[in-house]
Amino acid sequence: MxxxxxxxxxxxxxxxxxxxxxxxxxxxxxxxxxxxxxxxxxxxxxxxxxxxxxxxxxxxxxxxxxxxxxxxxxxxxxxxxxxxxxxxxxxxxHQVIFSPYLASEESYTIDAIVRNEKPEFGKWGAQWLKDGSGLMSSNALDAGVKLRPTAEEFRAISPAFDKKWNKYYVNAPDKPVMWIGPVSMLVGDPSSTPSRKYFSVGYYVKHPSSLGYVHIKSGTDASVPPEFETGFLKQADDFALLKWGYKRSREIARRMACYRGEYVPNHPQFSESSSALCKGEIRPADIGAPDIEYTEEDEKAIEAYTRKFVATAWHxxxxxxxxxxxxxxxxxxxxxxxxxxxxxxxxxxxxxxxxxxxxxxxxxxxxxxxxxxxxxxxxxxxxxxxx
Structure with missing residues (x-):
């Protein structure tokens, strides 16, 4: 703070x-x-x-x-x-995934700062030291939303979520199911990606069912690292929700004014013939545009993507x-x-x-x-x- x-x-x-x-x-x-x-x-x-x-x-x-x-x-x-x-x-x-997107050149992102590009680092560093403002005053995560699925989305998510919904959410209308938020940078390895402006949209299940564990490996030596199991994706309802999280966050991202397409290597690997595949640099979709439709093959690509990119959400x-x-x-x-x-x-x-x-x-x-x-x-x- x-x-x-x-x-x-x-x-x-x-x-x-x-x-x-x-x-x-x-x-x-x-x-x-x-x-x-x-x-x-x-x-x-x-x-x-x-x-x-x-x-x-x-x-x-x-x-x-x-x-x-x-x-x-x-x-x-x-x-x-x-x-x-x-x-x-x-x-x-909780488990999180950040999906990266291409940002317009007029967007303000902190990618150049993360890549330690001297002109940008010097410019924003000087402004920060002067009055505490500018890109250095942001942690790149300035907004977010907590969501519950609509009735239509609920039906489409998966029967695997029914039990958790009825037990945990149905009588608690203030309890969110998913968090989604944009980050004004590429969340990933900047050394392996083209030098340009990006933004990422993260999403995670607010109340996951999957549980991990931590146990000691030594009963006498406190410096020995513990045995740690994340427990990611052990429960089917978490998996189903993360798939929904990708689809919903993608719809939000492609309607943002700064959107110019996707950084495809860090997205599901849809086939070339799939209508779900983002091809090249494109303009934002209209707010009222129909959502992307996914085939059974597309669903499998999202499942593989989820298993590959899921990570821990900080705490x-x-x-x-x-x-x-x-x-x-x-x-x-x-x-x-x-x-x-x-x-x-x-x-x-x-x-x-x-x-x-x-x-x-x-x-x-x-x-x-x-x-x-x-x-x-x-x-x-x-x-x-x-x-």
Whole structure:
């Protein structure tokens, strides 16, 4: 986030809750990895940490122990938290695709900045340093829309979505199914594409059914990368929705004034005879133009494209879910870890470990909300006033 008065400054949690408070009772130990939580019986009494070899190349593996008088709170993100819990003997994302399009030469995109073209980089860099405006003041993602399928689209998506729709969406009209948003650049490898202006349109399922997992590979070494499975496309309803997302985002893209065609290598490989194939540089379609029709062969091309290009959408979520233990939950409504005492989980930006499903909102803001609630819960239990 940008400081409204000093454009070069970033505003985040440490700057407003730690650095400017001058707390005398906080000790920060940087460059360390938490090996495990220490217990006496089932009660958490401290943590064990070691120097991170990536920060301290000459780290000798010496173990540091921090003891707790009342409570241990761990906050290590959606990947770090479950690994710490597993190393302590406890316990056993939405998916996105960006389709690139050719943009008109009069469009404003940040492709030249991404490619580090000196004239453009110098021009926009100077303007940013002068008054904080221009292309450098944008992250290229300035708009988006949350969608639910129309009745006609619902019928066309797939019978695979019926069960999820009836269980999750039909009685929740405010719950979006899909997010679609344009990005004023090529999302991909700029070194392998022609030098020109692009825009991309991303789309992802807001509440996917497919679930992955993260587990430790070592019970003693915190520096060993965990075993990670994305779970992408495991459920048929997610696959069906992503296919719909491509079609709907494509219809939006080809009606945009800046549209000049598609970067074909990063789109479904339709046959030369297919009416769904975009051929060459073309002008935008009229707003009222009919939607593109797809044959069975075209549908298979979209399926292959989806499998090839699906990726994670920034923030992992739900690895220490707050829900009943019998349903796979890790923490209760007071953030207590099931099965032990004196151990709570709190959030750390930018990832969310506690929500049991996608929040369909800005995850940074949601992280702050959960963390603030955690602070209130902890303060109340410890008898701290004025929080």
């Amino acid at each position: 940008l400081d409204a008065f000093h454009f070069q400054h970033r505003s985040d949690v440490p700057h407003h809750f730690i650095y400017n408070k001058n707390h005398k009772n906080i000790t920060l130990t940087v460059g360390h990895l938490v090996n495990q939580v220490l217990f006496e019986g089932k009660c958490a009494v401290g943590i064990e940490s070691v120097q991170n070899p990536r920060v301290f190349p000459n780290a000798n593996g010496k173990v540091t122990v921090a003891c707790a008088k009342w409570l241990v709170v761990i906050s290590a993100g959606a990947f770090g938290l479950p690994c710490i819990l597993e190393r302590s003997g406890i316990g056993a994302n 992992s979520l739900g690895t220490c879910a707050m829900k009943p233990r019998e349903k796979g939950g890790v923490v209760d409504s007071k953030l207590n870890v099931y099965g032990v005492e004196g151990l709570k989980v709190a959030e750390s930006s930018p990832d969310l470990s506690v929500p049991p499903s996608n929040v369909s909102a800005n995850t940074y803001s949601t992280t702050l909300a959960v963390a603030e609630k955690a602070a209130l819960i902890i303060a109340e239990e410890l008898g701290v006033k004025g929080v």
